[in-house]
Every structure is written in structure tokens, then in C-alpha cells.
Amino acid sequence: MPRVISLILGGGRGTRLYPLTKSRSKPAVPIAGKYRLIDIPVSNCIHSGLHRIFVVTQFNSVSLHRHIYNTYKFDPFEGGFVEILAAQQTMQSETWYQGTADAVRRNIPYFTEKDYDLVVILSGDQLYRMNLQDMIKTHQDNKAAVTIAALPVAEAEARSCGIMRIQADGRVIDFEEKPKTQEKLNRVRTEPAWMEKLGLKAEGRPYLASMGIYVFNTKVLVDLLGNSTATDFGHELLPQTIASDRVQAHLFDGYWEDIGTVGAFHQANIDLTRDNPQFDFTEGERPIFTRPRYLPCSxxxxxxxxxxxxxxxxxxxxxxxxxxxxxxxxxxxxxxxxxxxxxxxxxxxxxxxxxxxxxxxxxxxxxxxxxxxxxxxxxxxxxxxxxxxxxxxxxxxxxxxxxxxxxxxxxxxxxxxxxxxxxxxxxxx
CATH class of the missing domain: 2.160.10.10 (Hexapeptide repeat proteins)
Known part of the structure; x- marks a missing residue:
């Protein structure tokens, strides 16, 4: 098995979730009454056997640090950890993170101090369940330099996502971040018949959106960041990488929700109350972990x-x-x-x-x-x-x-x- 390190990106100021982010970072926002947003990607990592996790953040990280310290404690013989990498002034840089790629670049020393083969990069404000080992297998089977998790979406959603165009073998050959014009949308549209050959039912969703979940070969990631001034993955780094390396799509068609706005956050919580919610916290085999509390029954x-x-x-x-x-x-x-x-x-x-x-x-x-x-x-x-x-x-x-x-x-x-x-x-x- 490859040695894998996971990086969860905590995001910026979280202005779209204000005032929920007034005194806490975005990954620390409570969800479903007893969890925090950070519990979702961390739980996905744990169920996938990935126990070495860094959380990259820079705003209001005190409550997040307290939650992680009180929640995630691994067997000391295994070497697992969940640690926060907060922005800090160094001899090399005295500024805040300028974007997702810059945040990872500034923390290269932490995920290269040991001999990790792969870096899994996740977002800290999404609601989904995924076996990340399946994505790692896609990455290895196709000898990819980078693998991007891809979700079919309709045109209305495509305008606010990073959209990719792929070959028959799943290789990404084009990437457009938030295409606004019809011309750009047409360029990255995937034919429904092609999707079905890849095992996905289009059902009115002819675009493959990046879920903000990536697998990188560690050396490739370090070289890309070292040879580029790109500050963001979607806008800059991924389009550059497609031209020089094999970038693979890992197709996913389960529940996934980006809950970066107040409206989306509210709806995601209310949806949990439905008779058959699309995301179910009660799934016994893959529970979402959180801080244990010693509270009485209601x-x-x-x-x-x-x-x-x-x-x-x-x-x-x-x-x-x-x-x-x-x-x-x-x-x-x-x-x-x-x-x-x-x-x-x-x-x-x-x-x-x-x-x-x-x-x-x-x-x-x-x-x-x-x-x-x-x-x-x-x-x-x-x-x-x-x-x-x-x-x-x-x-x-x-x-x-x-x-x-x-x-x-x-x-x-x-x-x-x-x-x-x-x-x-x-x-x-």
C-alpha cells in the first residue's frame, strides 16, 4: 500500500457563512446538532484507512483546535494523528495564504518530512461519504500524476463549479473553472451516452464537476507548486497540470453537497430531517465521528x-x-x-x-x-x-x-x- 498523507483545506474567512464564522473557522461550524463540519472529511479519511491528517486553516482556529484535540486520539503505536496547520509568519513568508494552492505550498515541509507517496487533498466544508481508497486505486491503476473526484451536474450548477472534459479512458483533457458563457460550457460538456459507458447515468447532468477532492503524487505536487506561482487549484494549477501530466477523473455519483453559503447550510440541515435523507448520520458501519460528550437523555x-x-x-x-x-x-x-x-x-x-x-x-x-x-x-x-x-x-x-x-x-x-x-x-x- 502507498504511504498517504491527507490535507484538509479549512478555507478562508468563510464570509459566505457569516455570522456562523464570526468567532470560528468554517470547519468548526456545528452541523446536525452535535457534529462539526470538519468531522465529515476526517471521518471519511478514517473509514478509508487514512490516519495521518493535517487540517490547513488560518482564521479563528481556536475552537477548531479544541474540538480536534478533544476528539481524535489515535493509538500511539500506529502513528495516526489529526493536526492543525495554521497560517504563520516564517522567514520565507509573512503573509496570509493567498489561495488553496498557496496554502498547500506553504506547508510542503510538513507533508514531505516523511516519505509519503501520495497526498490526498480534501475540502473542509462539504457533506458526503466516500471511500477514498477507491479513488487511490483509480489513481494507481491509471498511473496518474493527479486524480480529481468528478460528479455529474446540471447546467445551472456547472456555472459555479470547476468543469472537466475527459477522454473515453477517463483522462482529463480540459478544465474550465466556473464557465459562464455558453461557448465555454459547450467546450466541456460530456455526452450522456459517453457517461453511461463510464457507468454514470447522466439524467440531465451532462457536465462533470470537480468535487475539490484530489490525489497527487507527492513529487508531482511539490514540483508543480515549486515551479509555479499559482495560488489556486481550480483557476490555475489544474489547467496547467493537464497540459503536462496525466490527470485522471474518479467518477462519483453519491450524495455530495458544498455547504459554503448560509442558504445551502440551512437546507443541508433541514434535509437531514426527511423520512429518507440523502445523507444519513445513522449509518452504522461508517459513522461520522465527533467529540464524545457525557450528556443526559433529552x-x-x-x-x-x-x-x-x-x-x-x-x-x-x-x-x-x-x-x-x-x-x-x-x-x-x-x-x-x-x-x-x-x-x-x-x-x-x-x-x-x-x-x-x-x-x-x-x-x-x-x-x-x-x-x-x-x-x-x-x-x-x-x-x-x-x-x-x-x-x-x-x-x-x-x-x-x-x-x-x-x-x-x-x-x-x-x-x-x-x-x-x-x-x-x-x-x-
Whole structure:
């Protein structure tokens, strides 16, 4: 077996996920009530037998570092690890990472200090399951220098992805990053009949999109980065590589979702509540790993709950109605609360009787959601205090306001309540 090192790219500032990334890096954003985005690629690596993992990031990495330290501990005799490579000033560079390729270039010393044959590069903000050994086999069988995971997509999606054109043997012969014109789209279109010969059903998806998952021969990657000033894989490095080396496509047709925007993130969480979700966290043989917590069972006091996920340690008051929603760890929900199509991330701690008495003196709502509140199509970040009778409905149907309010942000029509926000009794959004 080849010696493999995995690099998970944590992304930049995560501005499209703001305010969820206001105080944390993108891979540290909680998903499905009890996980973090970083748990997805790390779990894929572990189930694929890849136990040497670096996470490359540069913004707000404290909570990410804490999560990784408390979650991923390997047998010391095996040599596995998950470590963060945060941007730092060195004698060679004093600037931030300028793009995905630049981030990898600046960390060459870490993945070449041992004799690794292959480098697997993954994204830190995607939801999918993949056996990466299958992709490594595709790479080796075709004696490729680079292998790109490819997913069939329709034309609307193709305009926002890196699209590749391949030969009958799967070799990539053209690559266009986010083709906007019809001429460029036509150039990288794959005939449906050709796709079917390769084992994929096109079904109205005549374009092969890069999933942002790559396998590189280590020497090839080091030479490419050393002989180029390219700062990004999709825009620069991959098109250059196609001309000089064998670049192979690894075809994939399972569930894959890039959740880089608030709208996509909200929908990905709500989709988990469906009867047969496309991505299922309950898959027993390949679970998604995360930080172990020692929380009590959730206590539901006569509430009505439909198509929802209720995580550990929640207390839900009598008469409350929860539909198509994800309720995160330690969520405290008062009586007669209505929550629909929403994701509540929960809290990082419990309040005790003394805390409640202090809150009353200071005029603060308790941690959680107060009695009689209504929340619809919203994301409530961790440890928010929502008073009694608060209504979060966005009845005006605002999609993207010109200015953000101090207590909330609206993105893609979704109301986001930032971490530790206080909404006083009777507030209407």
C-alpha cells in the first residue's frame, strides 16, 4: 500500500457563512446538532484507512483546535494523528495564504518530512461519504500524476463549479473553472451516452464537476507548486497540470453537497430531517465521528415533534411544537414554543438555579428559548438567549437586507441569530 498523507483545506474567512464564522473557522461550524463540519472529511479519511491528517486553516482556529484535540486520539503505536496547520509568519513568508494552492505550498515541509507517496487533498466544508481508497486505486491503476473526484451536474450548477472534459479512458483533457458563457460550457460538456459507458447515468447532468477532492503524487505536487506561482487549484494549477501530466477523473455519483453559503447550510440541515435523507448520520458501519460528550437523555415534557432531530441533553417544554427542525445539544425550550424549518445549535453549558436568579435581577432571558416564542426558517447559533414571546418569522420575506441588524442577520431568506445573542421578551424579527 502507498504511504498517504491527507490535507484538509479549512478555507478562508468563510464570509459566505457569516455570522456562523464570526468567532470560528468554517470547519468548526456545528452541523446536525452535535457534529462539526470538519468531522465529515476526517471521518471519511478514517473509514478509508487514512490516519495521518493535517487540517490547513488560518482564521479563528481556536475552537477548531479544541474540538480536534478533544476528539481524535489515535493509538500511539500506529502513528495516526489529526493536526492543525495554521497560517504563520516564517522567514520565507509573512503573509496570509493567498489561495488553496498557496496554502498547500506553504506547508510542503510538513507533508514531505516523511516519505509519503501520495497526498490526498480534501475540502473542509462539504457533506458526503466516500471511500477514498477507491479513488487511490483509480489513481494507481491509471498511473496518474493527479486524480480529481468528478460528479455529474446540471447546467445551472456547472456555472459555479470547476468543469472537466475527459477522454473515453477517463483522462482529463480540459478544465474550465466556473464557465459562464455558453461557448465555454459547450467546450466541456460530456455526452450522456459517453457517461453511461463510464457507468454514470447522466439524467440531465451532462457536465462533470470537480468535487475539490484530489490525489497527487507527492513529487508531482511539490514540483508543480515549486515551479509555479499559482495560488489556486481550480483557476490555475489544474489547467496547467493537464497540459503536462496525466490527470485522471474518479467518477462519483453519491450524495455530495458544498455547504459554503448560509442558504445551502440551512437546507443541508433541514434535509437531514426527511423520512429518507440523502445523507444519513445513522449509518452504522461508517459513522461520522465527533467529540464524545457525557450528556443526559433529552427530556421531552409532552411536546409534539414531527420529522426532527433532537440531540443529547435537551429539555423541551410542555405544549411545544417542533417540525422539520434540528435541535442541538443542551437546548432548553420553554412551554408552548413553535419551531419550524429551523436549526437551533443548542448551548455550550447548562444554567443552574443561581444563574436564573441572577438573570432575573439583571433583566436577562435564560439560556435557550422562552415560553410562547415562534421560530421559523431560522438558524439560532449556540448559547443564544431568546426571551418569552419572541417571534422570528421574517414575515416581510427579506432575502438579503442592505444592512445587518445588531441582533440578527438575514442571508438567502434565512434569519440567523448569532452566537450568544440576547433577544428580549416580545422581540419581533
Amino acid at each position: 427530556h421531552i415534557k409532552g411536546a409534539t415533534i414531527r420529522n426532527s432531530l433532537i440531540c443529547d441533553g435537551c429539555v423541551i417544554g410542555r405544549g411545544s411544537v417542533i417540525e422539520n427542525s434540528v435541535i442541538g445539544v443542551r437546548s432548553i425550550i420553554g412551554e408552548n414554543v413553535t419551531i419550524r424549518d429551523s436549526y437551533l445549535m443548542g448551548a455550550d453549558w447548562y444554567e443552574q438555579a443561581d444563574d436564573h436568579a441572577r438573570n432575573q435581577i439583571e433583566g436577562l432571558p435564560n439560556l435557550g428559548v422562552g415560553a410562547g416564542s415562534v421560530i421559523q426558517r431560522a438558524i439560532v447559533d449556540k448559547s443564544a438567549r431568546i426571551g418569552k414571546g419572541v417571534r422570528i418569522l421574517n414575515e416581510a420575506g427579506v432575502v438579503e437586507p442592505e444592512n445587518d441588524a445588531p441582533t440578527h442577520v438575514i442571508r438567502d431568506g434565512v434569519v440567523v441569530i448569532p452566537k450568544q445573542t440576547i433577544l428580549r421578551e416580545g422581540t419581533v424579527i
